Amino acid sequence: MNAIRTTCAYCGVGCGISAVPTGERTVAITGDATHPANFGRLCSKGTHLGETVGLEGRLLHPMIGEERVDWDEALNLVAGRFAQTIRNHGPDSVAFYVSGQLLTEDYYVANKLMKGFIGSGNIDTNSRLCMSSAVAAHNRAFGEDVVPCSYADLEEADLILLVGSNTAWCHPVIWQRIEAAREARGAKLVVIDPRRTETAERADLHVALRPDGDVALFNGLLAAMRDRGGFDAAYIAQHVDMPEDFIASLAIDLPGIGIDAAAFDALADMVAATPRMVTLFSQGANQSSSGTDKGNAIINLHLATGRIGRAGMGPFSITGQPNAMGGREVGGLANMLAAHMGFSDAECAAAQDFWQSPTIARAPGLKAVDLFRAVHEGKVKALWIMATNPAVSMPDAGFVREALARCDFVVASEVIAETDSARFAHVRLPALGWGEKDGTVTNSERIVSRQRALLAAPGDVRADWDIVSDVARRMGFGAGFGYRRAADIFREYCAQTGFRNDGARMLDLSQWAGISDADYDGWAPWQWGGVSPFASGRFSTPDGRARIVAVDAPAAPAADPAFPFRLNTGRYRDQWHTMTRTGLSPKLSRHRREPLVEVHAHDAARLGLTEGSIARVATLQGESRYRVSLSDGQRPGELFVPIHWTDTLSSGGRTGRLPAPVTDPVSGQPAFKNTAASIEPF
Numbered sequence: 001m002n003a004i005r006t007t008c009a010y011c012g013v014g015c016g017i018s019a020v021p022t023g024e025r026t027v028a029i030t031g032d033a034t035h036p037a038n039f040g041r042l043c044s045k046g047t048h049l050g051e052t053v054g055l056e057g058r059l060l061h062p063m064i065g066e067e068r069v070d071w072d073e074a075l076n077l078v079a080g081r082f083a084q085t086i087r088n089h090g091p092d093s094v095a096f097y098v099s100g101q102l103l104t105e106d107y108y109v110a111n112k113l114m115k116g117f118i119g120s121g122n123i124d125t126n127s128r129l130c131m132s133s134a135v136a137a138h139n140r141a142f143g144e145d146v147v148p149c150s151y152a153d154l155e156e157a158d159l160i161l162l163v164g165s166n167t168a169w170c171h172p173v174i175w176q177r178i179e180a181a182r183e184a185r186g187a188k189l190v191v192i193d194p195r196r197t198e199t200a201e202r203a204d205l206h207v208a209l210r211p212d213g214d215v216a217l218f219n220g221l222l223a224a225m226r227d228r229g230g231f232d233a234a235y236i237a238q239h240v241d242m243p244e245d246f247i248a249s250l251a252i253d254l255p256g257i258g259i260d261a262a263a264f265d266a267l268a269d270m271v272a273a274t275p276r277m278v279t280l281f282s283q284g285a286n287q288s289s290s291g292t293d294k295g296n297a298i299i300n301l302h303l304a305t306g307r308i309g310r311a312g313m314g315p316f317s318i319t320g321q322p323n324a325m326g327g328r329e330v331g332g333l334a335n336m337l338a339a340h341m342g343f344s345d346a347e348c349a350a351a352q353d354f355w356q357s358p359t360i361a362r363a364p365g366l367k368a369v370d371l372f373r374a375v376h377e378g379k380v381k382a383l384w385i386m387a388t389n390p391a392v393s394m395p396d397a398g399f400v401r402e403a404l405a406r407c408d409f410v411v412a413s414e415v416i417a418e419t420d421s422a423r424f425a426h427v428r429l430p431a432l433g434w435g436e437k438d439g440t441v442t443n444s445e446r447i448v449s450r451q452r453a454l455l456a457a458p459g460d461v462r463a464d465w466d467i468v469s470d471v472a473r474r475m476g477f478g479a480g481f482g483y484r485r486a487a488d489i490f491r492e493y494c495a496q497t498g499f500r501n502d503g504a505r506m507l508d509l510s511q512w513a514g515i516s517d518a519d520y521d522g523w524a525p526w527q528w529g530g531v532s533p534f535a536s537g538r539f540s541t542p543d544g545r546a547r548i549v550a551v552d553a554p555a556a557p558a559a560d561p562a563f564p565f566r567l568n569t570g571r572y573r574d575q576w577h578t579m580t581r582t583g584l585s586p587k588l589s590r591h592r593r594e595p596l597v598e599v600h601a602h603d604a605a606r607l608g609l610t611e612g613s614i615a616r617v618a619t620l621q622g623e624s625r626y627r628v629s630l631s632d633g634q635r636p637g638e639l640f641v642p643i644h645w646t647d648t649l650s651s652g653g654r655t656g657r658l659p660a661p662v663t664d665p666v667s668g669q670p671a672f673k674n675t676a677a678s679i680e681p682f
């Protein structure tokens with residue numbers, strides 16, 4: 001059988017895969033040598049995707065409670081309960097919580113139903129937890145959520161700063177490209193991370209700053225470039241609005257950064273001496289109460305030194321999920337209307353006219369943490385969760401469980417029958433899994449790729465876009481949701497990006513609005529905005545100029561004797577999110593068989609914790625148990641635990657219950673990496 005070209009199900013690198021079905025539920029996987037994201041490379045997760053396409057644990061039929069029903073009964077109930085709730089309590093009494101695992105076509109239809117036909121902004125996505133601070137920073141600096149770099153910039157840079165990114169584990173194919181470029185060109189690598197990760201161990205310089213010391217660090221670097229004459233005056237004059245008072249006030253605050261003068265000077269020397277510099281930032285920057293300011297502090301340095309829009313230069317936000325970018329594009333975040341439009345009167349009118357919809361959301365909806373608060377308070381009475389597991393992945397997940405248990409009506413569109421979240425659902429709807437889906441995704445460098453069906457749909461499962469459209473029709477919105485195939489939706493989405501755009505937004509796919517079914521089927525990876533979207537020096541603000549945003553470093557959190565440690569959470573190399581897919585692969589489970597708490601040896605000795613012993617980690621929100629791993633890669637006073645394990649998988653190690661539901665004030669992104677915690681022997 002011929003190989004089918006598709007895209008990896010996991011991270012935002014968006015690697016192309018060449019897949020050959022070898023049986024009813026088996027697939028042989030190799031990297032697609034023609035895909036520009038990976039040129040044939042794959043990491044362990046992508047390589048072992050074939051082990052995860054069986055039917056073990058699948059949700060195969062619609063379920064109301066524990067009773068198997070047909071689609072008519074399930075969808076009539078969903079449509080009826082949503083319509084009744086809206087009639088009785090208004091459009092803001094319902095909400096969708098969706099996922100970066102959805103395809104762009106799924107996302108588009110869900111967003112259109114909520115914002116254009118129900119008339120509420122209450123659709124948010126688990127991408128809120130991943131990179132919404134980068135989105136906010138882009139909007140503030142560039143006037144639009146545009147990632148200004150491509151992976152090729154990493155290969156053309158002479159200096160790469162990795163901020164809050166364990167790239168070797170979390171974006172492994174980008175890491176492979178960086179390593180190959182370092183070998184070929186001798187580029188220097190700096191890792192800025194409180195932890196000495198595997199990535200940091202292979203860096204030329206590791207800057208072990210204090211948690212949330214990033215704004216102080218990048219403001220300090222901006223001050224150093226100012227003092228060394230490193231600003232690009234001509235570039236600023238032509239393209240950048242720079243608040244002079246802010247620039248004049250900048251100083252180097254070593255205690256705020258948490259490093260000594262020698263480490264700062266070593267970094268500042270490298271930055272000053274190396275114009276071709278890319279700063280790649282990821283969840284360590286974004287998942288913070290100052291995440292948006294961190295993004296802008298990084299962007300500020302690039303704008304002031306003219307290091308943007310040129311080969312081998314730029315601030316580069318890398319997304320976690322396979323289609324976080326596609327979700328951002330169509331409006332899957334509660335604070336974006338659609339197609340990179342906000343909620344101005346003109347934008348609302350444009351969206352409503354385009355959709356020919358009976359109403360339109362006029363204000364942003366609830367962002368993830370606030371959304372689940374509203375569920376808990378009974379303000380949101382009907383919730384539809386698609387392709388995500390908030391009972392594990394949200395901060396203060398115990399509170400989220402309470403909220404789900406209280407909610408009048410919960411629907412879960414799922415691939416897996418028994419997730420921690422689906423257990424709270426009144427109705428479970430079986431959705432296509434990776435390998436069965438057909439549509440598009442966008443990766444971290446804005447390349448739109450196809451995901452193609454490799455396997456027949458099992459049981460009664462249906463595409464997410466098809467399920468949402470069917471519910472919309474049953475709610476009386478038939479005219480807007482008559483799609484027959486994913487290509488119909490893609491064409492409509494592309495047309496919307498060009499509707500009353502007039503060059504105001506860089507996201508413009510309208511050239512594909514008339515794409516034929518055959519060309520959609522044969523779609524080759526295509527990058528919107530081009531390799532370097534701001535090469536012309538024109539940004540998406542009304543005057544075309546970028547903005548340097550005045551950002552202040554946050555104060556260090558007050559010491560709490562009851563919770564004297566700072567708790568950081570993150571990923572393991574071979575696991576993904578809440579393990580509903582990677583947990584199916586025996587090979588992936590070999591890397592880390594259980595969740596560990598990493599503790600500095602000095603702290604462990606003081607507390608009587610030994611390697612391999614069991615420790616109880618507690619925060620104000622809850623507690624969990626982990627096996628102890630002594631690590632001198634941890635700063636004293638700081639702990640690290642993985643995010644993946646769930647109650648269905650283990651008796652301990654469920655991390656979601658620990659982080660505080662503290663969010664960035666601009667983006668609403670939760671601060672998963674700096675929670676006050678305690679640790680003691682169990």
Ligand code: SF4
Nearest residue numbers: 008010011015043046
């Ligand atoms: Fe998949 Fe990401 Fe690995 Fe590429 S780097 S194979 S997209 S998990």
